[in-house]
Amino acid sequence: MTHADTETTQVLWAPARLGGIPLVHRLAMAPMTRSRATADGLVTGLTQSYYAQRGSLAMLITEGTQPSEDGQGYLATPGIHSEAQAEAWRGVAEAVHQAGSTLVIQLMHVGRVAHPANTPHGRAPLAPSAIAAAGDMFTATGPQPMPVPREMTESDIEQTIADFRRAARLAVDAGADGVEIHGANGYLLQQFVSSNANRRTDGYGGDIAGRIRFPVEVVTAVAEEIGADRVGYRISPGSPLGDIVEDDVAEVYGALVDALAPLGLAYLHVVHLGDEALLRSIRDRWTGGLVLNRAGADIERRAQDVRDGLADVVSVGALALANPDLPARIRAGASMNEPDPTTLYGGGERGYTDYPRLAA
Structure with a gap:
């Protein structure tokens, strides 16, 4: 597989700015869970190497990082809710800045997509309603069905908003250029938005205004804490991940985008699943920076989204x-390494920091 640098892709190399985050070009790394943190949620020197190696990308959005112990769902994912965890992230931020890029830490609370065996405290997961997600969660003893979560009280909701706020503060104090709040892929914030995961009858459920209330309150608190121009928000409209069903995608995301737009966030990060009309509608409603993740598309198609005004920045995962050294490979029209699926989650250097560079 090769990607040539053509007239279409030239648009990617223009500088950009997402709120308070300056970008040397328009190609960013999408957040990807790699499950290589320590048992107590610390990123390591290997993590520093991994992100610094990719420092020729303009913005590196980190793997999902839990803002609290309750936010953890998977084994070996990092946290940013303790001083020690924040200090470990400081080393990553410094390494990324030395490599010439910017670092955005993604704050991910998994909600019901979890198993108590994977958390420090072994408590039942939190969710908008006591409805289990279908499917298994991988644990140290093998796959186990995801349990029925505990329906969050209003006190739990207040605490979780405070957890996001504190995590964001820890992130920027550790040197991150910003945070991205994960409202996608079936995790807690999308669970509140979804009609099958959220069956609440209080002010955080029911109609669309109730279902989007919690995500909007989380974003508002984080923006107050660190400045809206350092905050991104990720959505995946219509994604079925995490056993999510969204019956009213266009209406829900129209309302959510309209509620977030006045906050002046750095960017909205859209995971695009093929509904072109919805993407255009979101772009038209959103006045700030838009990062687009068109999964599986080639570089030319992604660059075309920038040319067409659908995106300001494009994010790439695999x-x-x-x-x-992806930008150098695109510019050289060089062949691409294929990801090793057996090393995506967990392990050490193999499939993490040992992918060959073009010069090699």
Whole structure:
């Protein structure tokens, strides 16, 4: 597989700005869970190497990082809710800045997509309603069905908003250029938005205004804490991940985007699943920076989205994972490494920091 640098892709190399985050070009790394943190949620020197290797990408959005112990769902994912975890991230931020890029830490609370065996405290997961997600969660003893979560009280909701706020503060104090709030892929914030995961009858459920309330309150608190121009928000309209069903995608995301737009965020990160009319509608409603993740598309198609005004920046996942020097490869029209699926989650250097560079 090769990607040539053509007239279409030239648009990617223009500088950009997402809120308070300056970008040397328009190609960013999408957030990807790699499950290589320590048991107590610390990123390591290997993590520093992994992100620094990809420093020729303009913005590196990190793997999902839990803002609290309750936010963890998977084994070996990092946290940013303790001083020690924040200090470990400081080393990553410094390494990325030395490599010439910017770092955005993604704050991910998984909600019901979890198993108590994977958390430090072994408590039942939190969710908008006591409805289990179908499917298994991988644990140290093998796959186990995801359990029925505990329906969050209003006190739990207040605490979770405070957790996001504190995590964002820890992230920017550790040197991150911003945070991205994960409202996609079936995790907690999307669970509130979804009609099958959220069956609440209080002010955080029911109609669309109730279902989008929690995500909007999380974003508002984080923006107040660190400045809206350092905050991104990720959505995946219509995604079925995490056993999510969204019956009213266009209406829900129209309302959510309209509620977030006045906050002046750095960017909205859209995981695009093929509904072109919805993407255009979101672009028309959103006045700030838009990062587009058109999964599986080639570089030319992604660049065309920038040319067409659908995106300001494009994010790439697997291509960046397997090609640490991706911009150089595109510019050279060089062949691409393919990602090794057996090393995506967990392990050490293999499939993480050992992908060959073009010079090699």
